[in-house]
Amino acid sequence: MQTPRDSRPQTPMNPSLLLLYGLDEASQDFEIASTLALVKAATEALLSRGWRVLPLQVAHDLITLLRPFNPGEWLIFNLCEGAPSQEFYYARVTRQLAELGYTFTGSDAWTLDETQYKWRMKALLEAHGVPTPTWAIVERAEDVEDVQDVAFPAIVKPAAEHCSYGITRDSVVMNADEARAQVARVVDEFRQPALIETFLDSPEYNVSLWGSGDDVSVLGISTMTYDAFDDIRDRLCTFDAKWRPESEAYQRIPAICPAPVSPALRAKIEAVALAAYRATGCRDYGRVDLRFRGSQPMALDVNANCDVSPDGGFAHAARAAGLDYADMLEHIVRLAMCRMPVCDSRAVMEMVR
Structure with missing residues (x-):
């Protein structure tokens, strides 16, 4: 069993942190590399702020893995992804964490399931009047x-x-x-x-949001433009554009943050993103992707467990807002701490604000 890496002593308000992530024999090479890089970066950032941090990999048996860790003393920073067939599929993990009494960062099992299965997400958007293609x-x-x-x-x-x-x-x-x-x-x-x-042939806007319930704010808006491509088939963010640096799509589709939008356009984008985030029950942090049909922003996707790596879109939005990587992670931790029974939620909320 690993021992936690200590920095300065914890205050009574600060729990220890388990950075929970999932990898198994079905994980692709790029998933392994990106996950391990994220865990390393997050661990170092939180250690630099004095948190007690333990990275913990789950492959198959989460319950046995967590047995040594008291839910009243440890808060879980949930970095699990995975497909529904994998033991560390994020909705399965969060369902088990809730049943075991742990407080964890990010959305609950219901939201993660609803946004994983895209037809259920789309139905939720429509039911709440959120414009979507x-x-x-x-x-x-x-x-x-x-x-x-x-x-x-x-x-x-x-x-x-x-x-x-x-x-x-x-x-x-x-x-x-x-x-x-x-x-x-x-x-x-x-x-x-x-x-x-x-298919909406327009620039794409990725809106990073954080908070829960009525207390949600837009962290930032980035955009991807497809002006480098004339063929409509190339004017989207493909697997290659996201994961293969050697590909033409990766190299020629820029991500610009903050997005150069007018105050009026920003307000329209933010309104739809906030409505989509709330309609799907997102908590702590998430991202909403939009395109335009004419002058109307349309929600394409809600990512309730978006990438929080230092080179990801959420971290870019944080930097554009004047926050460094450790600031961003600490804010997410404190949002989750407000739900931790042993913490003074009012005092934590003052720190969050």
Whole structure:
């Protein structure tokens, strides 16, 4: 068993921190590298601020792994991702943490499940009046014939994946024949339904938010522009654009933070992002991705467990707001501490503000 890495003594208000992350034999090389880099950076940042920190890897048996750690003394910084088939799938982990009495950072199991399964997320957005592109869920290629409201061009993607798995330039389809072919690929490769929705050819805005309930604020807005590409099929953030530095998409799609938007446009973007964050029950931190249909921002996706690595979009937004990496992580920890029974939540809230 590892022993926690101590810096200065903890105050009664400050719990010890478990940085919980998941890797197993199914993890891809890029997932292993990015996860370990995140854990190292987060550990060093929090240690530099005097927190007692222990990184803890879960592969299969979370309950046994946590047995030595008293929920009244340890707060869990939840860095688990994973697919639903993996033991450390974030919704499964948070459900177990709640049952065991641990306080943890980020959204609860319900929100993580609802936003993982994209058709459930889209239904939530619609139920709360949040503008989102028209969509349909299809389980077979021939089901495309029954789709009525989705206009072309459209985008076809796996309905329950993360990390942009399954998003390629072929995901943008121009007609029903291309849609059927892409649905067949998704169903065959990922063994799950496909989501098809109207494709909005506009710049993309990624809105970082933090807080919970009525006390939510926008940390920052970044944008990705696709002006380098004339072909509409290249005007999206694919798996390559996100994860493969050698790819043309990665090199030619810039992420700009803060986004150069007017006060009026900022207000419209923030209003839709806040509505989407609240509609899906996000807590502590998250990101909402939007594009425009004409002058109307439309919510594409809600990432309730967004990347908090030092080179990720959330950290870029924090830096643009004048916060360093340790500031950002500490703020997330203190948001979670407000839910910890042994902490003085009023005193913690004063520190958060």
